[in-house]
Amino acid sequence: MNASRRAFLSAASGLAAAGLGRHAAPLALNLAGLGALAANQAQAATTDGYKALVCLFMHGGNDSHNWIVPMDAANYASYAAARGGLAVPLNKLLALSTPGQGSGREFGMPQELAPLRAKYEAGQCAVVANVGTLLRPISKSEYQAGIGLPSKLFSHNDQASMWQSLQVEGAPTGWGGRMGDALMAANGQPVFTAVGANGNAVFLSGSKVTPYCVGLNGPIQVSAAQSGWHAGSTAVPAALRSMLATSSSPNDFQAEYLKVAQRSLNASATLQTALTGASLPALPTGAIALSSGGSITLANESIAKQLRVVAQMIAAGSRLGMKRQVFMVSLSGFDCHAFQMRDQPLQMARVAQSVGWFMDALQGLGLLNNVTLFTASDFGRTLINNGDGSDHGWGGHHLVAGGAVKGKRIIGNFPVTALGTASDIGSGRLLPTMGVSQLAGSLSGWMGLSSTEQQVVLPNLSSFGAGPALFS
Template sequence: MNQANSSRRRFLGNLLAIAGGSAVPFTLNLAAMGTAAAEGATDYKALVCLYLGGGNDHFNTVLPTDPTSWNEYVRIRTTNDAYSIALPSLTAAFRPLLPIAPINSQGRTFALHPSLQPLKDLFDAGRAAVIANVGTLVQPITKAQYLAGSASVPPKLFSHNDQQAVWQSLQPENTQGVGWGGRLADIMASANSSSTFSCISTAGNAVFLSGRTSQPIQINGTSVPAIRNLNTNLFGATPGNNSFRNIIAGDYSDLFEKEHANVVRNAIDNQVVLSSAILPAGAGGVPVPGNYVNPMTGVSEANPLAIQLQTVARLIGGRSALGAKRQVFYVSLNGFDTHDNQRATQCVLLAQVAHAMAYFDNVMSTLQGTDMRQQVTLFTASDFGRTFASNGDGTDHGWGSHHFIMGGAVKGRDIYGTMPITGLGHDLDIGSGALLPTTSVDQYGATLASWFGLTATQIADVFPNIVNFSNRNLGFMG
């Protein structure tokens, strides 16, 4: 039934596109469906998706450490001295695990990866939480149903491209191409005086930010570069820049040329607005992130993820000039596909994640003299989890995984959802310790959407599978 509903929505969207101008009144009515929620948006809120590209190994990120769990962890993940993927214990002399004390301990004890000290500090301070065993689901499913093929599952499980698409859009690659971050922005668009700046990526193109009407703006690096030679002499001739502008952004009769010129013209206009609105980096604006210490080399290095989040903070600082009350951002860090050399690779990546999150939390605490942490929520996502069993010196593609949420509105210092049994062969192990998810991406996103200001009806439109789950709000947002 959900597939049919989704197909009907796509059919209507295609019909509107074909109908052109005659469909505009109906299009406006569709846009007005979000007005009820958006009109009440007098405050500012932002969601920041931090995507861990490649599939983060959650088993070495959040670890149960009660004796039964830890003994199984060591037994299964220890191979030999050279290639073992098991982490040191809580009492290890070098880089021990970092204990956390969640409010809901579920009768167990837990710890974080040794590289996550800044994130542990946020957790202990109540501004970060863990969501256990999240994954792409169509409906609740048991291991028996999965093995028998008697219940619907997301398409093309364990495929990077497809699961990235399903996580971000709830559809496989090369289908609808509309992300749930973009759909949130569609519904809340009327809260902004200009919907142009509702969705912004600092990590290139992302289906997560593509809406039915909202389209993402991409900003790479720390500035908003303009098309060169638009405002300078071109080939030594003063009027050359005007001719150049007319060529790339003029009015054309051919539909393809016309559309291309519209895109270029919008890019030119948006660059001018963003350049004047974005806060400067450094003195008088958003502090430049300090280096993180590479845990494998001990060398102080620049953190590319922190630089992305600095750009997000600079854009949030320019929210008034952009006329924004609701914004969705996308940042990412790649390299988590750890089939080999996992301990060293993940050690460095998680250090970057924790350093960047702590930097962003600190910046939000005093942005332009205002504590913005209640109004900005960051959450992690990834292709999938990984297998519990080692493949030698790494892990293979899994399904469910653990994730972090951070912000002043987060009910922190807790673990939400059910932390699976540690080991192999249990009721959630679908092979080599890959986890059958117990919390869906729809539930995860719906909880964030509710905080963002969407009604239950609007949430059901954004997350079509949410009707299959009894618990539609996980309760981690205040």
């Protein structure tokens, strides 16, 4: 056993020895065990080849009741009765093959999700049913009694943070960043271990890993430090670079800002050179007509641009000496209290068309088997119609896509889409049957983390049963 491996296991043992209870995860996340993990630069169990994990976060709480819709007569009738004007018409659904949810149950996706449905049918995408921010599995009676619930259950900021970090808002690290802590020593350029394409997010923050943010066109530059920039003197860029390289500050905020600026200067040239050599098609400039009316143009869509720069970085991975990377892209506009049937089809199309293009681009590079993308969101929504939309819920259905994914399946227990069921905790809100930690455990295992390492990254994982079998 090598030194870094022993160090990692020692750090993990420190967490266990601290006497953390089965459900004490929020207290565990920023304690000494994770600090030791980062300080020892532990490697994950397996870092052969190259792998990348991409989180696509849909801010606002996605209404997945309309993403995966029952199509058999009995279940569509109960869905339509509960949804009223929010129901997707049956003739606007595209059937999914082999859902694996019991005899007679049939499901479909709206036409706006056609590119994702095509990946599903090709065996490159799976549906993971009814995932939510569980601390541990709970029953409906426990929910009603307020036992075992996450804090601030229906709060946007807190539940988005729970998805990304397993803690409410204010968490110092996320499980993507903690995964990066265990993986970064394998990378030739550790600074590019955790990368955000739409700003900072706790998901990518680790005890040692700091998220590296890229813009839609590549590295974000310190403009005044670039050759050719001047404000009264052409000597400004060189002087600024020299000052930043040699400065320090006793003020924590100034010191952190200085560290980020210094890192940007050091890393941007390296990354820009690597990206220049990454051959990738441009985003299409033609309008894509939507069955619901209107159109989108991928070259104008932020989520498509984010995924393209991620694909560029993945293509440049070998030139940068990368083995494992965690990325995050995001899109806002999913809080559909009103105008849902006007806005939701457009949001679906933005995600589906962008992810479809991304997967096709990776396929062209021969890298689709090396990349897994998963969706996430604050929470699901109510099944009932509030008059013009749906309100905050809990469990929701998500997608996992990539060449290594064992697709063409609905994984987990897909609840009956109706009111008054065992899964309905009020207004058609779903009681989750799979925890975020379980999904994260399966994804981190694919990335190469051992079961011991997963317990450090996901401290409440032992509270659950096995995670979804996502990969072949």
